[in-house]
Amino acid sequence: MSFNIEKQLAKELNLKVGQVKRTINLFDKGNTIPFIARYRKEVTDSLDEEQLRGLAERLDYLRRLEERKEEVINSIDKQEKLTEDLEIKIRQASQLQELEDLYRPYKQKRKTRATKAKERGLEPLAELFLKQELILGDVKDLAKEYVDPAKELESIEEVLQGVRDIIAEYIADDPYSRRTARKLTFEYGSLVSEAKVEERTDYEVYYDYQEGIKKVRPHSTLAINRGEKEDVLRVKVATIDESIIDKLKQNFILEESIFTKEIEEAIIDAYNRLVAPAIEREVRSHLTELAEEHAINVFAKNLRNLLLQPPLSKVRVMAIDPGFRTGSKVSTLDEFGKFISYDTIYPHPPQKRWDEAKEKLSALVKKHDIDIIAIGNGTASRETESLVVELIGELSRDLKYIIVNEAGASVYSASKLAVKEFPDLDVSIRGAISIGRRLQDPLAELVKIAPKHLGVGMYQHDVTESSLEESLKDVVESVVNYVGVDLNTASSALLEYVAGINSNVAKNIIKYREENGKFKSRDELKDVYRLGPKTFTQAAGFLKIREGNNPLDQTFIHPESYHIAEKLLHRLDFELEDLSKKEVLKSLQDKIKSLDLNDLVEELEVGLPTLKDIVSSLAKPDRDPREELPKPIFRTDVLKFEDLEVGMVLQGTIRNVVDFGAFVDIGVKQDGLVHISQLSDKYIKNPLDVVAVGDIVSVSILEIDSQRGRISLTMNF
Structure with missing residues (x-):
């Protein structure tokens, strides 16, 4: 009758028991999820990363x-109250809540009204009441025998109150009470909020709010929680009491008896005083958990798409971190992201040295043969854009610019990693370098910044930070291993996310590279200090x-x-060296296409999933999956807010996706919003079903609110 974890997981996740057992064995041997997903497909029957993470999380929960x-059984056994039936129920429990409900009657309690009544000797009387065997007589006569001023039982009513307290706790502790109240409250209850203040606030929509528990939207839960915390809202759970x-x-109540009235009173007290508040806490906790999970999932999906933005290889970049009073910092980078030079220009107020700034930029463009100018989207961004457009118009060369989301650049520039990379440079210059590099290779640069600072989330300040960080860490790890890492150029920040590699091993790889030059083979990794056979296999x-x-x-x-x-x-009839010869590679690709892989499985003594992956890698040896995504939009002319007109069709880049729609950069200072209702001509439940961060989309302007600087867009035209 014991609980079987493998069978439970197989049932919950719709997998085979053997498949689950083999995968758990891989986890227990210390294999990482990216490694298992890519290199142990035969063992897991090709479970993907998402399935593996779900299995690992649920496995941890069940363990x-x-x-x-075991703790609960031992505790009840020590009290000499463990029965065979109770042990079976405990061992078969599949949820922690179910287990805690079973344990509640046996849990050691602090002083309660019921424990005080028991200390005064009223438990035998309470047990008599609960048996409900007497249909004749008067409970007061029974209670009278327990009146004892020495035990602080001065009257019959005090005795009856003590008995009711014991019965109330017994009823509240019974698993049936919690289970019933929980089920009916979740089924028919509502979340209710009302205003505690009279003035206008951001929470006005929740001043008179009521929604069924099953229908409360995640963002509403988080907003209501915040409003309650800020003492603006009064919140409760209403149900069918x-x-x-x-x-x-x-x-x-087993049958009509002389105890019925007292038991009824105890039941009402048990529910109102003990059960209902506990269930209300459960409801609030459940709604918060769902809302946090949703918010984290949205953030994670946005982050994944941001990190997968295609790199711009072989372009020389001039990056500008705009500013007014302290000037705009300019850095130049070669086609490999190597820092070349920096300068500061002062085209904007209060200095207004416009022509001088333009001359400096022109000289840098010519000297370093710049292909693209990257402008950070912070303060003075659009003013700097005007400067760059003017410069491009005066230069007789193919030069473009792009506005780059600089979220997190200031965090990176003040970090220990930035100090180590550029010890002799000012914080603001490091920020400009980061802006340029995140255009050349977004993944390599963005991994240096804590994901929560990258500007693609919503409500992240309302969720549990540890849960958010853990989820985002998983996303970065997944993307890094999906894309792969250049061993000879990767920073320690990037290497840390490779399967099996921790921060110390990452630093040792960098140290080895500095002391011995570029790695010539993967096998050379075995010479890195503390990079043992297990780490080598994973990474x-x-x-x-x-x-x-x-x-x-x-x-791969x-x-x-x-x-x-x-x-x-x-x-x-090919050699290894042919993989490096572009002219030979084409004929290899043609031959691979004609292969029947099923015929080769036995001959090569390999599983079909692994063989498919090998064939795919041989066909495209240096494949970067990001390069198949659309490149960012480059511009040569400026678009001002004043230039916008309703009905105008523009191309833009999606910067953030939230529950109610998507924010699109259309080339003006303020991103426009495509409301969820305008994302498609069909019903959309989740914006992420149709758009993603980094997507290049065509939009039409629906409405312009000049006073508030808001732009409403549509993709239905």
Whole structure:
């Protein structure tokens, strides 16, 4: 009758028991999720990362549940109250709440009204009441025998009150009471909020609010929680109290007896004083948990799409971090992101050295052969944009500019990592370098900044920080391993997210590279201090080496499968060196397309999923999945807010996706909003179903609110 974790997981997640067992075994041996997802598909039957994370989270929950069961059983057993039936119920519990409901009657309590009544010797009388066996007589006669001033029982009423207190606690502790109240409250209850203030606030929409618990939207929960915390709102859970009390009466009143009236009073007290407040806390906690989970999921999806923005390889960039009084910081970067030079210009008030700024920028563009100018989107961004447009118009060369979201650049520039990278540079210059580099390789640069500072979330200040950070860390880890890392250029911040590598090993890789020069092979990783065989197995496939000794080192093929890749190449009459020859690669790709992989599985002694991955990597050895996404929009002319007209059609980049729509950068200072109702001509439940951060979209202007600087857009035209 014991609880089987593997069977429970298989049932919950719609998987096979054997599949679950094998995957749990991989977890228990210390394998990382990215490694399992990519390199152990035969073992897991090709579970993807999302499925693996879901399984790992639920596995952790159920294992903690099992530990708690043992604690509960031991505690009840020590009280000599453990029965066979109770132990079976405890062991079969699949939820922590269910287990705690079973344990509640046996939990050691602090002083309560019921414990005080028991100390005064009223428990036997309460037990007599609960048996409900007498239909003749008067409860007062029974109570009279317990009147004892020495025990602070001065009257019959005090005795009866003590008995009711004991019965109330017994009823409140019974699993049936919690289960019934919980079920009916969640089914028919409502979240209610009202104003505690008279003045206007951001929470006005919740001044007179009532919504069924099952219908409360996540953002409403978080806003109501915040309003309550700021003492603007009074919040409660309303439910069908009378119906719940009737259910409790039906369960605990066995038949009409002389005790019925007293038990009824105890039931009402038990519900109002003990059960209802506890269930209200559960409801609020449940709604908050759902809302936080939703907010974190939205943030995580936005973050993933932001990190997957395509890199701009082989372009030389001039990055400008705009400012007024302290000037605009300018940095230049070569096509590999290497810092070249910096300067400061003062085109804006109070200095207004416009022409001088333009001359400086012109000289830098010519000297360093700049391809693109990246402008941070902070203070003075649009004024700087006007300067750059004027400059482009005067230069007889192919030069473009782009506005770059600088969220988090200031956080990075003051970080220990930035100080280590550029110890001799001012904080503001480091910020300009970050703006330029996040255009050249968004992932490599953005991993240096705590995800919560990247400006693609909403309500992140209302959720549990540890949960948010853990989820966002998982996203970054997933993206880094999905894209792969150049072992010879990656920063320690990037290496830390590679499967199996911690911060110390990442620093040791950097140190090894500094002392020995570029890595020539993946095998050389084994010489890195504290990078043992286990870490090598987890990380090697995600660490790429371009122009190394072995062309397979630039692919996602794991070293453990090199012999299979080599066998396949020889079978097709190709050599390893051919992977580096573009003219030969085309004929290899053609031959690969004609292969029947099912016929090769036995010959090469490999599973079909792994063989498919090997073939895919051989066809595109240096593939970067980000390069298949649309490139950002570059501009040569400025668009002002005053230029906008209703009906105008523009191209824009989606900067953030939230519950109620998407914010789009259309090239003016203020991002426009496409409300969820304007994202598609069909009903959309979640904006993320149709758009993502980084998408290039065509929009039409619906409405312009010049006073508030708001732009309403539509994608339905």
